[in-house]
Amino acid sequence: LKVPGRARDSAYEIDFVRPRPQGALSPLVGVGESGAQATGRMAVIADYPMPVQVGQEVEIAVNATDPSVRDTSDPRFVEPLDLGVHWAKHQGPGDITFSRHPDTPVQENPFQEGDPRRSRWQGDNPARGSIEAGNGIARVMASFSEPGQYIVRALVENWSAPDSSQGDQCCSTNVYQRINVQ
Helix, strand or coil, X not given: CCCCCCCCCHHHCCXXXXXXXXXXXXXXXXXXXXXXXXXXXCCEEEECCCCECCCCCEEEXXXXXXXXXXXXXXXXXXXXXXXXXXXXEEECCCCEEEEECCCCCCCCCCCCCCCHHHHHCCCCCCCEEEEHHHEEEEEEEEEECCCEEEEEEEEEECCCCCCCECCCCECEEEEEEEEEEC
């Protein structure tokens, strides 16, 4: 793709610290259940507390808060919005298999019958979760196919907000966890 513009053209700025038009900001995210929270594209890099064995299933967790301030008189924002969580292998010698944590509910198709998006829904994915009402902890189980050092990325986003989406690079935070597999 090609987009005409100049480096100093404000229309192409990707801002991470100012709220979007309806208040969306990137989530504050920490590694583990109580890790210090930060925001940004590379907010936190932390080590898993112990080495794990090949094939051993381990729990990976993130804690997050949505700092967005929205107008609660707008019917879209009466209730706080959920945060989405996406786990992925960032780096490592083998494969990572993600599976649902027992506390994570099975995802259901959010689109009603007759909605054309219903047929394009990609289905339940154990490497995706959510944090209800924008504040809490998300967990996933992971196992590793080969020994070595892996880095697992968790992307936490509030793309359900009308002024936030993956397409406009707002509003998400990445955190990374190094895991030593023996």
